[in-house]
Amino acid sequence: MSTWQFWIDRGGTFTDIVARDPDGKLSTHKLLSENPERYKDAAIAGIKSILGIALDAPIPPNLIDAVKMGTTVATNALLERKGDRTLLLVNKGFADALRIGNQARPRLFDLALTLPTMLYEQVAEIQGRVGVDGTEIESLDETQARETLAKAKAAGINACAIVLMHAWKYPEHERRLAELAREAGFTQVSASHAVSPLLRLVPRGDTTVVDAYLSPILRRYVDQVASELTGTRLYFMQSNGGLTEAHSFQGKDAILSGPAGGIVGAARTAGMAGFDRIIGFDMGG
Incomplete structure (x- = not known):
C-alpha cells in the first residue's frame, strides 16, 4: 500500500x-x-x-x-430542527395526513398529547388522483401545481417533498410533479416513489419529508x-x-x-x- x-x-x-x-x-x-x-x-x-x-x-x-x-x-x-425549509405536496383532502399520523399513543391514558412539530413548513393539496388499480380517477392539475410551486419558491422555500396516494406502484403523477418542481427552481425534490417505494402513505410520507428536509444540509x-x-x-x-x-x-x-x-x-x-x-x-x- x-x-x-x-x-x-x-x-x-x-x-x-x-x-x-x-x-x-x-x-x-x-x-x-x-x-x-x-x-x-x-x-x-x-x-x-x-x-x-x-x-x-x-x-x-x-x-x-x-x-x-x-x-x-x-x-x-433533525433534533435541532435546522433542516431546509420544505414544501409538501399531497392529494386533495390529505393535507393533514402526516399530522394525524397513525394515531399511535405511547402513553395510552394521557389526556393532553404533545405532538412533535412537523418538518415541512407548508403543505399544499394538488388536484389529481390515481386509484388503487392504477386508473386515473382525476387528471393532474398542472396549472395549479405550477402556481403552488411558484408561490412557495417566491417565499424562499427550496426543498419539495411529494407524497401521493398509491404512488409507490403508480408513480406517474409524482414523476410529473417532480419535473414541475425542478422546473420551478427547487434544488431538492424528494418524491416518495423514489425515496421509499413502500405501501402505506404515512410512513412513506414521513420518510420522504425527512429526505427533503435533511438532504440539502447533508449535501x-x-x-x-x-x-x-x-x-x-x-x-x-x-x-x-x-x-x-x-x-x-x-x-x-x-x-x-x-x-x-x-x-x-x-x-x-x-x-x-x-x-x-x-x-x-x-x-x-
Whole structure:
C-alpha cells in the first residue's frame, strides 16, 4: 500500500480519526467538531494534521486512497430542527395526513398529547388522483401545481417533498410533479416513489419529508468534504450500518449514521475478541 486510509467519526462535540499510513502503521487524532476560529471542517483539519499539512494548504491529490466517515450532521439537524425549509405536496383532502399520523399513543391514558412539530413548513393539496388499480380517477392539475410551486419558491422555500396516494406502484403523477418542481427552481425534490417505494402513505410520507428536509444540509457538508479530497474515494456510513459513496448519501439514510458506526464497531471488536453476546454503550458529548 502506497497511500493513506482514514476512518472518521464526526460527532456533535468531537471528531475522532484513525489513520493508516502507507507502511500500515495506525495512528489516532481527536479534535473539536466545531472550531471556526481554527478550521472550517474538523474531518479535513484532522486529516491535514496527521499528514503534516498546514491547515490552509490543499491536500495533494492521490495521497489518500479512501476516507470512510460516520457523521451526526443529519442527526443534529433533525433534533435541532435546522433542516431546509420544505414544501409538501399531497392529494386533495390529505393535507393533514402526516399530522394525524397513525394515531399511535405511547402513553395510552394521557389526556393532553404533545405532538412533535412537523418538518415541512407548508403543505399544499394538488388536484389529481390515481386509484388503487392504477386508473386515473382525476387528471393532474398542472396549472395549479405550477402556481403552488411558484408561490412557495417566491417565499424562499427550496426543498419539495411529494407524497401521493398509491404512488409507490403508480408513480406517474409524482414523476410529473417532480419535473414541475425542478422546473420551478427547487434544488431538492424528494418524491416518495423514489425515496421509499413502500405501501402505506404515512410512513412513506414521513420518510420522504425527512429526505427533503435533511438532504440539502447533508449535501452541502458532503460537497465541502469532497472538494478537499481530490482523487480520493469518499464513503459515508448509513443508518443501516453499511457504507455508500458520497454522491449517493441521502438525508433519509443519514439520521443514524454516527450511532450506527458505534454499533458496527462494537460488534466487530467483540467478535474479534471471541464474544458473541455483548452490551454496547455509546455516549456522545
